[in-house]
Amino acid sequence: MAKLTFWGAAREVTGSCHLIESEGVRLLLDCGMHQGGHQSERRNGEPFPFEPKQLDAVVLSHGHLDHSGLLPRLFKTGYKGPVYCTEATRNLLAIMLEDAAGIHLRDVEWENKRRKRAGKPEIEPWYDMEDVLHVLEHCVGLPYHETHTINGHVKLQFHDAGHIIGSAIVDLLIKEHGHSKKLVFSGDLGNADAVLMRDPEILENADLVLMEGTYGDRDHRTLDNTLDELSKALTQASADKGNVLIPAFAVGRTQEMLFHLGVLYKQGRVPQQRIFLDSPMGIEVTRLYTEYMDLLDPDDLKKVSAKLGDDPKSYLPMLTLTESTEDSMAINRIKDGAIIIAGSGMCNGGRIRHHLKHNIWREECHLVFPGFQAQGTLGRQIVEGNRHVKFFGQDFIVRAKVHTLGGFSAHAGQTQLLDWISHFKSRFRLYLVHGEPEALETLQQTLQHKLGINAEIPAEGTSVLF
Numbered sequence: 521m522a523k524l525t526f527w528g529a530a531r532e533v534t535g536s537c538h539l540i541e542s543e544g545v546r547l548l549l550d551c552g553m554h555q556g557g558h559q560s561e562r563r564n565g566e567p568f569p570f571e572p573k574q575l576d577a578v579v580l581s582h583g584h585l586d587h588s589g590l591l592p593r594l595f596k597t598g599y600k601g602p603v604y605c606t607e608a609t610r611n612l613l614a615i616m617l618e619d620a621a622g623i624h625l626r627d628v629e630w631e632n633k634r635r636k637r638a639g640k641p642e643i644e645p646w647y648d649m650e651d652v653l654h655v656l657e658h659c660v661g662l663p664y665h666e667t668h669t670i671n672g673h674v675k676l677q678f679h680d681a682g683h684i685i686g687s688a689i690v691d692l693l694i695k696e697h698g699h700s701k702k703l704v705f706s707g708d709l710g711n712a713d714a715v716l717m718r719d720p721e722i723l724e725n726a727d728l729v730l731m732e733g734t735y736g737d738r739d740h741r742t743l744d745n746t747l748d749e750l751s752k753a754l755t756q757a758s759a760d761k762g763n764v765l766i767p768a769f770a771v772g773r774t775q776e777m778l779f780h781l782g783v784l785y786k787q788g789r790v791p792q793q794r795i796f797l798d799s800p801m802g803i804e805v806t807r808l809y810t811e812y813m814d815l816l817d818p819d820d821l822k823k824v825s826a827k828l829g830d831d832p833k834s835y836l837p838m839l840t841l842t843e844s845t846e847d848s849m850a851i852n853r854i855k856d857g858a859i860i861i862a863g864s865g866m867c868n869g870g871r872i873r874h875h876l877k878h879n880i881w882r883e884e885c886h887l888v889f890p891g892f893q894a895q896g897t898l899g900r901q902i903v904e905g906n907r908h909v910k911f912f913g914q915d916f917i918v919r920a921k922v923h924t925l926g927g928f929s930a931h932a933g934q935t936q937l938l939d940w941i942s943h944f945k946s947r948f949r950l951y952l953v954h955g956e957p958e959a960l961e962t963l964q965q966t967l968q969h970k971l972g973i974n975a976e977i978p979a980e981g982t983s984v985l986f
């Protein structure tokens with residue numbers, strides 16, 4: 521019997537990590553970081569609940585940090601084997617892990633300065649840049665649908681999950697005592713209504729399925745309404761003679777926003793004269809999307825440009841990519857007619873804070889939030905309607921108009937999750953992971969009620985044999 525242990529994203533949305541032990545192979549599915557608040561993030565510095573040295577392989581579903589962020593720590597604590605992922609994920613990891621390490625090391629340095637002054641012992645970083653390089657050196661990029669055999673016992677294949685560039689559904693055929701068992705891990709399933717990514721691929725056979733349930737309790741608002749809201753915000757900002765600020769995640773959301781602006785521009789619905797993508801990481805990731813144009817949805821691409829392989833400037837001629845700090849600071853002089861896309865997506869860091877400093881107190885400006893804002897972030901305070909906020913150690917009054925767009929999501933909604941799982945023909949066991957307990961419980965009840973499928977919600981640290 522093979523054994524599967526749920527070590528993360530069990531009854532929560534971050535820290536994706538599952539251990540598979542079978543005859544002759546020990547492999548880890550994802551090695552994600554815990555995110556969202558101090559309590560949760562402190563866990564990233566704790567020892568792994570298994571021995572990293574004894575693992576034979578790591579299989580990675582996609583590049584988001586809640587799935588990949590602890591890989592450098594895994595190497596720091598003794599792992600030396602391969603990390604299997606898609607080719608695009610490997611390139612995305614190079615951008616994301618380096619960025620995350622930079623932030624982490626700066627935080628530790630700052631904290632240690634503080635500790636030194638207070639006479640307290642210094643703390644160690646969870647990992648450093650060298651560990652990030654080790655991860656990248658050990659990444660094995662595989663194309664979708666190519667079978668790769670691990671240790672002669674496990675056959676691995678990736679299928680497109682349609683979530684972000686390179687994202688995969690993991691398909692494992694595990695050989696044990698002459699029998700084979702098939703485990704399918706959904707990774708994060710994309711939202712079929714979202715643009716750029718293709719629809720998640722349909723699979724039909726499995727003995728055991730691990731499915732994500734981030735939005736297991738609801739469907740998303742329709743995209744058409746959301747785009748109308750965006751268009752209205754742009755028109756209003758133009759009439760008010762102010763700027764539009766769009767805080768966006770560098771991976772996925774930024775590229776989607778460029779695409780939507782491209783479509784609106786083509787329809788004559790963007791009155792602004794200038795658009796700035798003011799995010800070094802967002803620019804790098806956008807280039808990566810351009811490089812992997814063949815993985816994107818061809819029908820979507822046709823909506824902005826007749827020719828594949830074009831960069832976003834070809835469909836947004838007024839787009840400026842600002843990489844240097846000087847170019848970024850020069851935007852501060854513009855008081856009217858600009859759309860500024862910058863990170864971080866929840867305004868808890870990054871260049872967006874500088875733009876907020878110059879625009880948030882001006883009633884002619886508009887703030888457009890296209891993504892989820894977690895508890896405790898500056899973005900959350902703003903979308904909740906706080907009139908006074910504090911950042912950079914200063915007080916600000918929120919006079920700019922705030923728009924929250926609910927229709928963008930990179931995750932499948934409830935109906936899409938049900939549809940994806942309904943295609944499995946054989947009898948299988950289903951485990952729901954990667955969701956808040958309420959979302960997973962609602963999904964569990966709906967699966968039983970609508971499809972007659974029994975699903976379990978495993979607790980962290982529990983194991984199942986299959």
Ligand SMILES: [Zn+2]
Nearest residue numbers: 582584683708
């Ligand atoms: Zn993800």
